[in-house]
Amino acid sequence: xxxxxxxxxxxxxxREALLLLRKVGKHGRIVAGxxxxxxxxxxxxxxxxxxxxxxxxxxxxxxRGCVIGATTTMAGLEHSPVIRALAGxxxxxxxxxxxxxxxxxxxxxxxxxxxxxPAADTAAxxxxxxxxxxxxxxxxxxxxxxxxxxxGPHRTVLNDELLEEVVIPxxxxxxxxxxxxxxxGRTASDISLVNVAAGLQADARGRIKWARLALGAVxxxxxxxxxxxxxxxxxxxxxxxxxxxxxxxxxxxxPISDSRASAEYRREMSAVLARxxxxxxxxxxxxxx
Amino acid sequence: MNSMQLYLHVNGELKQWTIAPGDLLLDVLRRxxxxxxxxxxxxxxxxxxxxxxxxxxxxxCLMFAAQAEGCEILTIEGVEQGxxxxxxxxxxxxxxxxxxxxxxxxxILSAKALLAERPDPTEAExxxxxxxxxxxxxxxxxxxxxxxxxARVYRQSRKQVRPSGARPKAERRPALHGKKR
Numbered sequence: 001x002x003x004x005x006x007x008x009x010x011x012x013x014x015r016e017a018l019l020l021l022r023k024v025g026k027h028g029r030i031v032a033g034x035x036x037x038x039x040x041x042x043x044x045x046x047x048x049x050x051x052x053x054x055x056x057x058x059x060x061x062x063x064r065g066c067v068i069g070a071t072t073t074m075a076g077l078e079h080s081p082v083i084r085a086l087a088g089x090x091x092x093x094x095x096x097x098x099x100x101x102x103x104x105x106x107x108x109x110x111x112x113x114x115x116x117x118p119a120a121d122t123a124a125x126x127x128x129x130x131x132x133x134x135x136x137x138x139x140x141x142x143x144x145x146x147x148x149x150x151x152g153p154h155r156t157v158l159n160d161e162l163l164e165e166v167v168i169p170x171x172x173x174x175x176x177x178x179x180x181x182x183x184x185g186r187t188a189s190d191i192s193l194v195n196v197a198a199g200l201q202a203d204a205r206g207r208i209k210w211a212r213l214a215l216g217a218v219x220x221x222x223x224x225x226x227x228x229x230x231x232x233x234x235x236x237x238x239x240x241x242x243x244x245x246x247x248x249x250x251x252x253x254x255p256i257s258d259s260r261a262s263a264e265y266r267r268e269m270s271a272v273l274a275r276x277x278x279x280x281x282x283x284x285x286x287x288x289x
Numbered sequence: 290m291n292s293m294q295l296y297l298h299v300n301g302e303l304k305q306w307t308i309a310p311g312d313l314l315l316d317v318l319r320r321x322x323x324x325x326x327x328x329x330x331x332x333x334x335x336x337x338x339x340x341x342x343x344x345x346x347x348x349x350c351l352m353f354a355a356q357a358e359g360c361e362i363l364t365i366e367g368v369e370q371g372x373x374x375x376x377x378x379x380x381x382x383x384x385x386x387x388x389x390x391x392x393x394x395x396x397i398l399s400a401k402a403l404l405a406e407r408p409d410p411t412e413a414e415x416x417x418x419x420x421x422x423x424x425x426x427x428x429x430x431x432x433x434x435x436x437x438x439x440a441r442v443y444r445q446s447r448k449q450v451r452p453s454g455a456r457p458k459a460e461r462r463p464a465l466h467g468k469k470r
Contacts (some may be wrong), residue, residue: 001311001313002309002310002311002312002313002353003309003311004311005309005310005311006291006310007291007310008293008310008311008353008355010355010358031353031356034351034352034353034356035333035348035351038313038333038350038351038352038353039332039333039351048310048311048353048355050353050355050356052356075345099333099421100333100334100336100348100420100421100422101346101399101402101417101418101420101421102333102336102339102346102347102348102399102421103333103348103351103421105342105345105346105347106347106348106351106352188420189420189421
């Protein structure tokens with residue numbers, strides 16, 4: 001199946017990897033966990049560049065955010081004390097639903113993002129956490145918001161660049177936060193039909209002062225439901241408000257029909273999961289409807 | 290076709306193999322005679338091709354052989370020691386957890402990785418650990434029971450002071466054997 005591969009490179013430093021990526025150009029493909037690359041079996045790939053020996057397997061917590069190396073595996077996220085303690089553990093929870101243990105031992109967070117599947121489970125969570133990605137080529141290094149990273153289904157703004165790390169900035173201070181990750185799939189480890197990540201912060205009177213709502217598998221890229229977020233701000237969580245938010249979410253998503261689910265079903269479930277996520281957030285933030 | 294050299298340990302033995310850069314680990318292991326590594330779905334769903342890489346279960350159908358450079362691979366062929374079956378293998382026999390046998394190597398390896406990390410797993414943890422290993426003979430209940438039984442044997446054997454090299458026998462549990470459901 002991969003008899004068209006001419007060379008498998010194992011660079012030992014980031015610098016070496018970046019020079020190789022420049023050299024192999026569009027016939028090259030970055031390999032980390034390989035789980036997506038092998039199943040896609042793209043015949044235009046002639047060179048594979050293994051980036052798992054560059055020292056990019058780490059999770060470093062700082063004040064209230066953290067930095068995650070791109071080749072940290074899903075299992076690594078799941079078991080990391082820093083990730084389990086961050087934002088109610090929703091990133092650890094999302095990572096734990098990315099396929100079977102066998103796949104989670106291989107699949108990496110950088111790969112989950114760079115593969116740009118609209119259904120990627122860590123993507124919705126990282127959008128809700130305002131994550132940024134650090135990408136580099138042999139000439140420059142830049143940091144970009146994850147919201148600017150996606151160009152379409154299975155397409156990113158990466159050209160000959162390597163995703164080096166994911167940066168999660170400090171979470172908002174000064175009040176109780178609530179978090180939730182919700183996933184609808186056929187089985188516990190299946191690809192998402194819809195996934196939702198949410199974060200809320202309420203003031204002392206229970207008014208929402210900060211809200212994040214991100215969804216996956218319901219559009220060409222993982223997306224933020226910004227109108228729904230705006231609708232929440234300044235309000236007290238009630239079932240009426242959640243109904244409004246659900247309607248707004250259904251207008252903001254743009255799902256397709258495929259072998260797993262119809263667009264109509266995905267749209268309906270977007271609202272259901274968004275409401276479920278916000279109820280869980282509200283309970284944690286002490287502003288239960 | 291370009292070729293490359295691969296150095297790795299398989300079941301404790303150092304191997305040097307000539308591989309193609311795009312070879313998958315599953316194909317290389319089977320080519321080298323490790324037929325306990327089963328070819329199933331080839332898309333990372335069924336777990337029949339599970340092997341342990343540095344102690345962790347992975348699907349060898351989704352891993353390039355070149356990624357295994359310098360790694361320790363354990364296949365089902367390396368689970369028995371000195372002609373003695375591992376307590377997990379004994380327990381799978383004892384509990385009738387094998388039907389056609391195609392998923393069995395993967396199940397035992399997934400279970401082995403679990404018990405190395407969690408000597409006293411709950412039933413839920415066993416089920417989670419085996420979730421990536423599909424059985425199409427509908428035999429999930431008995432593998433779960435077998436893994437829980439093997440865990441008890443492992444724990445008992447650790448408590449006993451025993452001469453090095455001696456391995457524990459699977460616990461005989463006649464009360465459960467042949468139990469009606």
